[in-house]
Amino acid sequence: MSELIQINAGFNSNEICLKYLEKLIKDHHLSQQNMNNRENNEQFYERISTCFEEHEKYRSFRGVFLDEQQSLDQIMSIQEQEFIDPNYIIGKNVYLNGTYYHGRNIFGQVYQQEFEDKLRQIHENSDNLFGFNIIHSLSDKFSGISMQAIQSLDKQLFCSSTSQFPNLLCCSAIEIYNTILSLNQLIFNCNYTMIYDYNSLSKRVQEQYKYQSLQNCHDIVAETILQNNCSMRFSGYQNGDLRKLAVNLISFPRMHFLSNAFSVINRDKILSDQIYNLMEPRNQNFTFQEDAKNFYRMQATISRTNDLYYEIQDSTSKSQNKTAWVKDSFCNINCKVQHYELGDTVLYIGHHNYFGIYCRQLCLKFLQQWKRKAYFHYFASEGADEFDFIEAEQTVADLYSEYITYDQVDQESME
The missing domain is CATH 1.10.287.600 (Helix hairpin bin)
Incomplete structure (x- = not known):
C-alpha cells in the first residue's frame, strides 16, 4: 500500500495543509462518532495508512510542518491537533524577509538537520513509502526554504508539488526574482507539479463564496489535493496513483506542469456537457484563464462516483488531444467512495500549452x-x-x- 508524506513550508502552505487535514479526517470518517461505528465503514479504513501513521492507540498525519515558531504554535490549538504529531513540527524563532536566498540560507543554518532527521524517522515508520507532496508558494519568503527542502528529498521516490504562482500583473520585483529562481528548481527536482494562480483562484472564490478571502482560496486548493490522491486512499473501478498520472500526462520530463478544474456532478444536468465545460481552458478554475488556447497535450479525469464512472469514461472518449502520437489518449481514474459531503465529484487535469x-x-x-x-x-x-x-x-x-x-x-x- 503506497504511503505519502506531506511537506509544508510557510504560513500559506500550513494553512492549506490544515484545511486538507480537516477534509481528510472527514473523508476517512475518523471522528469519534464514526469510529464507534467502524463495522459499517471498513472501506474508509482499508487504505488509511496512505496518509496516516497507525500507532497502537492513535493515528497521526504523515506530514512535516516548517514555519516560524509563532505561526506553528497555532497548529496545536486547532480541533484536529490529536492527528498531528508534535515531533513532525519544526518551528524556529527566526525572522524571514522576502528573498529566496535568505530562506535558502536559513534552511541550511536552522532547519536542514532537523528536517532530514524527521524524514528519516518517517522512513523508518513506513512500510511502502511512495513519495512526497510539497505545498508551497513560489514567490513568498518561504520559497527558498521549500526549494531547499525538495533538494533534500530522496531522489528515488516520487516528488510532486502543489505550487501557487503569482499574478504577474501585480507582483513586485522581488516576487519575480523568487519565482524564477524557484521555478528553475522545480523544473529539475520535481516529477509532477500542480499549478495554481491566485488571480484565477480569486475569481473562482467570488463565484462560489460570493466574497474573496485567502482562506477560501486555500479551501479550494485543499479540496483538489483531496481529490487528487483519493484513488490511492480508496478502491475504485480503475485505480491509479500520482505516478500513473505523471506517465499519462507528461510527455517530456521537464514539461511536468499541470492545471486542474474541480466540479461537483449534477445529476439533473447532462453529464457530457459538464465534463466538456471543465475541459475548456477559459473555464479552468484555478490557472491562467486569460488567453488560454484550447490546445491540450494530455488530459485526465479523477472521479469519485459509484455508478457514473462508465458515463464519464464515455464522455471523455470523444475528446482528442492535440499531440499526434497520443491523439485519442485520455486517462481516467475512478474512486468508488463518494466525497463525504459533496457526493459525486470529478477533477479534471490538463496539460496544455499555456504554461x-x-x-x-x-x-x-x-x-x-x-x-x-x-x-x-x-x-x-x-x-x-x-x-x-x-x-x-x-x-x-x-x-x-x-x-x-x-x-x-x-x-x-x-x-
Missing part, C-alpha cells in the same frame, strides 16, 4: 528588472551570484522554447 506562455511572460518581467539590476542588492547581501539569476532565466526560457517547439511539431502532424 509555456506564462514562462515567457515571467522571463520578460524578469529581464525588465534585471537590466537595471533592480533590488539585486537584497539578494547579493545574502550570497547570491549574478550567474544564478542568468542560469535560472535561461532554464525557464528553454522550457518555453520546448513548449513552442513541440507545439509546432504537433500542429504540423495534425495537418
Whole structure:
C-alpha cells in the first residue's frame, strides 16, 4: 500500500495543509462518532495508512510542518491537533524577509538537520513509502526554504508539488526574482507539479463564496489535493496513483506542469456537457484563464462516483488531444467512495500549452528588472551570484522554447 508524506513550508502552505487535514479526517470518517461505528465503514479504513501513521492507540498525519515558531504554535490549538504529531513540527524563532536566498540560507543554518532527521524517522515508520507532496508558494519568503527542502528529498521516490504562482500583473520585483529562481528548481527536482494562480483562484472564490478571502482560496486548493490522491486512499473501478498520472500526462520530463478544474456532478444536468465545460481552458478554475488556447497535450479525469464512472469514461472518449502520437489518449481514474459531503465529484487535469506562455511572460518581467539590476542588492547581501539569476532565466526560457517547439511539431502532424 503506497504511503505519502506531506511537506509544508510557510504560513500559506500550513494553512492549506490544515484545511486538507480537516477534509481528510472527514473523508476517512475518523471522528469519534464514526469510529464507534467502524463495522459499517471498513472501506474508509482499508487504505488509511496512505496518509496516516497507525500507532497502537492513535493515528497521526504523515506530514512535516516548517514555519516560524509563532505561526506553528497555532497548529496545536486547532480541533484536529490529536492527528498531528508534535515531533513532525519544526518551528524556529527566526525572522524571514522576502528573498529566496535568505530562506535558502536559513534552511541550511536552522532547519536542514532537523528536517532530514524527521524524514528519516518517517522512513523508518513506513512500510511502502511512495513519495512526497510539497505545498508551497513560489514567490513568498518561504520559497527558498521549500526549494531547499525538495533538494533534500530522496531522489528515488516520487516528488510532486502543489505550487501557487503569482499574478504577474501585480507582483513586485522581488516576487519575480523568487519565482524564477524557484521555478528553475522545480523544473529539475520535481516529477509532477500542480499549478495554481491566485488571480484565477480569486475569481473562482467570488463565484462560489460570493466574497474573496485567502482562506477560501486555500479551501479550494485543499479540496483538489483531496481529490487528487483519493484513488490511492480508496478502491475504485480503475485505480491509479500520482505516478500513473505523471506517465499519462507528461510527455517530456521537464514539461511536468499541470492545471486542474474541480466540479461537483449534477445529476439533473447532462453529464457530457459538464465534463466538456471543465475541459475548456477559459473555464479552468484555478490557472491562467486569460488567453488560454484550447490546445491540450494530455488530459485526465479523477472521479469519485459509484455508478457514473462508465458515463464519464464515455464522455471523455470523444475528446482528442492535440499531440499526434497520443491523439485519442485520455486517462481516467475512478474512486468508488463518494466525497463525504459533496457526493459525486470529478477533477479534471490538463496539460496544455499555456504554461509555456506564462514562462515567457515571467522571463520578460524578469529581464525588465534585471537590466537595471533592480533590488539585486537584497539578494547579493545574502550570497547570491549574478550567474544564478542568468542560469535560472535561461532554464525557464528553454522550457518555453520546448513548449513552442513541440507545439509546432504537433500542429504540423495534425495537418
